[in-house]
Amino acid sequence: MSSEQSVKKAAELLKQGATMLSEACPLCNSPLYKLRNGEIVCPVHGRVILAKDEEEERKFQRELLLDSAEKILVESLNGVVEKLKNDPMDSEVIMQVIRYLDSLERLKRIRESSPEKQ
Structure with a gap:
């Protein structure tokens, strides 16, 4: 903005x-x-959520960063999927899709292993 x-x-x-x-x-x-x-x-x-202390602020910043990374990955994946529709046999594009999906899976595991979730 x-x-x-x-x-x-x-x-x-x-x-x-x-x-x-x-x-x-x-x-x-x-x-x-x-x-x-x-x-x-x-x-x-x-x-906006106001943090009570620095630890809580770090948790919020971490979540915002993970949300932002996920949004970028999903938007990028959507663009690559459009390329894949044009040529479903393009191995380079298929590898890009796999890399984006792998990154999203890693992001999910990071969220699940975060101390706030335990």
Whole structure:
């Protein structure tokens, strides 16, 4: 999201009755806003969860990073699958699909082995 878009989103939040807080988003350092329903949001990322301590913040950052990596892998896999539709026998494209699927499987195992899940 561009700076101009985040400013427009922040202005829209204020118009809707949100209150700007003194805290900043842990990801982008934009000011956080408290909605009338009590939810705290960042104009850039949407919903924000405030961490109680550094350990909790690390857990959230780790999850955000894993979510971001998964999103990129899935988007890339979709692009490669489209190539595969054009030429189902292209061994190079098939290997790319296998690598993306392997990466997604590893990501799943990382999530399952995380200390928060145990």
